[in-house]
Amino acid sequence: MGAIVNLLQSCFTAQAFTNLFTIVFGTLIIYVLSDWYNQKFGKKDPNAPPMVPYWIPFIGSMVAFGTNPVEFLTENRKKYGDVFTFLMFGRKMTYALGTEGNNFVLNAKHSHVNAEDAYRPLTKPVFGEGVVYDCPNHRLMDQKRFAKEGLSFDALRTYVPIIVEETTEYFKRWNKKIGEGEVSVAFAELIINTASRCLMGKEIRSQLDETVAHLIHDLDNGFQPINFLFERLPLPSYRKRDEAHIKLTNIFLNIIDNRRRNNDMDNEDILQHFMTATYKDGHRMSDKEVAHMMIALLMAGQHTSAATSTWALMRIAHDPEIRSQIYAEQKAVFGDDLKPLNFNDLNKCKVLDNLVRETLRMHTPIVAIMRKVVQPVNYPDSDIVVPAGHFLCASPIITQLSEEHFENPMKFDISRWNNITEDNGEEDEAIFGSSGKGAKNPYLPFGAGRHRCIGEPFAYVQIKTILATMVRMFEIENIPGKEFPQPNYTKLFVTPETPIPCKYTRRD
Numbered sequence: 001m002g003a004i005v006n007l008l009q010s011c012f013t014a015q016a017f018t019n020l021f022t023i024v025f026g027t028l029i030i031y032v033l034s035d036w037y038n039q040k041f042g043k044k045d046p047n048a049p050p051m052v053p054y055w056i057p058f059i060g061s062m063v064a065f066g067t068n069p070v071e072f073l074t075e076n077r078k079k080y081g082d083v084f085t086f087l088m089f090g091r092k093m094t095y096a097l098g099t100e101g102n103n104f105v106l107n108a109k110h111s112h113v114n115a116e117d118a119y120r121p122l123t124k125p126v127f128g129e130g131v132v133y134d135c136p137n138h139r140l141m142d143q144k145r146f147a148k149e150g151l152s153f154d155a156l157r158t159y160v161p162i163i164v165e166e167t168t169e170y171f172k173r174w175n176k177k178i179g180e181g182e183v184s185v186a187f188a189e190l191i192i193n194t195a196s197r198c199l200m201g202k203e204i205r206s207q208l209d210e211t212v213a214h215l216i217h218d219l220d221n222g223f224q225p226i227n228f229l230f231e232r233l234p235l236p237s238y239r240k241r242d243e244a245h246i247k248l249t250n251i252f253l254n255i256i257d258n259r260r261r262n263n264d265m266d267n268e269d270i271l272q273h274f275m276t277a278t279y280k281d282g283h284r285m286s287d288k289e290v291a292h293m294m295i296a297l298l299m300a301g302q303h304t305s306a307a308t309s310t311w312a313l314m315r316i317a318h319d320p321e322i323r324s325q326i327y328a329e330q331k332a333v334f335g336d337d338l339k340p341l342n343f344n345d346l347n348k349c350k351v352l353d354n355l356v357r358e359t360l361r362m363h364t365p366i367v368a369i370m371r372k373v374v375q376p377v378n379y380p381d382s383d384i385v386v387p388a389g390h391f392l393c394a395s396p397i398i399t400q401l402s403e404e405h406f407e408n409p410m411k412f413d414i415s416r417w418n419n420i421t422e423d424n425g426e427e428d429e430a431i432f433g434s435s436g437k438g439a440k441n442p443y444l445p446f447g448a449g450r451h452r453c454i455g456e457p458f459a460y461v462q463i464k465t466i467l468a469t470m471v472r473m474f475e476i477e478n479i480p481g482k483e484f485p486q487p488n489y490t491k492l493f494v495t496p497e498t499p500i501p502c503k504y505t506r507r508d
């Protein structure tokens with residue numbers, strides 16, 4: 001009798017599972033077909049940007065875009081024009097491409113679109129409350145002003161010997177006469193070392209090899225595509241991110257407290273600058289805001305600088321002509337005995353500057369610059385109106401790789417920058433590099449408008465000093481048989497596919 005009951009129960013369970021599967025599968029099919037029908041025949045807003053068709057509801061074009069966003073945007077631009085929308089994990093992403101599109105996004109009125117609503121879910125858990133995109137826009141503008149004042153022309157001068165020292169010390173580990181080194185890991189670590197030493201203060205740099213390094217790693221794992229889609233999830237990476245943020249905040253708070261208690265207030269670093277900074281309304285930054293701004297400053301630029309340095313060194317390794325030009329320029333500018341690098345002479349290194357600019361043109365680490373539309377906004381000289389709730393995006397890499405603006409754009413050619421001059425003023429060019437600041441410029445590796453990257457001047461100094469120091473120490477070559485690395489688009493910042501080994505020969 002018991003056997004019969006068990007058999008009936010198992011049959012019922014199997015039948016129930018089959019029925020449930022049929023219902024769920026059928027519902028999904030109906031949902032997909034219904035969504036497809038609405039795309040094809042449903043009533044459309046005649047003023048909305050054209051919509052890229054998709055098969056899977058909610059997911060939309062996420063896979064196609066994530067696999068190769070440059071190819072996806074380029075192909076759909078050919079089909080739909082400069083402005084179009086696609087669905088990505090339930091979000092409507094509207095891209096405005098070309099120089100006019102860049103200008104439209106980057107100079108849009110803050111009352112219509114804003115960066116805060118676009119980036120807050122990603123940045124707030126990493127940076128902390130009350131800073132960057134988790135505060136009113138006027139506060140953000142003040143905070144950017146504080147940071148920019150701390151990255152003054154005079155401050156940058158002092159950073160060159162510090163970066164040289166850090167780079168020289170780091171690459172002592174490449175201690176063979178001829179050997180191989182892994183580039184991406186080296187630059188990821190070196191960028192943090194140099195940034196912390198120059199910007200963070202002596203206390204943080206002294207802890208970097210111990211306490212701080214693993215905290216930065218855990219925070220860094222909070223900058224992944226999944227973090228853009230989900231601010232909070234019960235996953236180990238999220239838990240470690242949040243714990244690292246609390247611990248790093250407390251480290252900075254303790255440093256601030258110690259400086260005040262010991263009257264150690266004569267430090268020439270950005271931490272000290274933030275500690276004495278005053279908002280336009282007369283209020284000073286709170287200690288917690290100072291700590292969170294320091295985290296933001298440390299984390300915001302490390303991916304882009306590390307990726308750019310890696311791409312640039314790979315170009316040196318794979319191109320003997322560039323390799324010889326860079327080293328010959330060092331001797332021409334600094335003498336055969338290669339006197340120590342300094343800020344003024346570093347800016348005379350035109351070939352090195354061209355290398356960095358061409359690297360940023362072809363290998364910009366950020367594909368999309370996003371804003372959230374809070375009021376419908378009309379695209380100039382058209383009937384297109386981008387609805388509220390859309391994410392409005394610019395992609396300067398599209399213009400940087402366009403034949404419309406650059407001859408033979410897919411060729412890496414540092415000589416294309418030889419005759420490009422812009423009237424930015426001597427000091428501005430020395431700090432920022434020779435790149436126009438207007439949002440209609442086809443070359444915008446650091447963005448434009450009110451949210452142009454404030455770390456641009458430091459990034460140029462940091463990257464050029466590291467590369468100059470390396471070519472003085474080593475002859476960098478490609479390992480025979482190794483092809484030039486392909487871009488990895490699966491991360492939030494575009495990096496070369498790893499591992500990235502190179503051959504080095506230590507110079508006498």
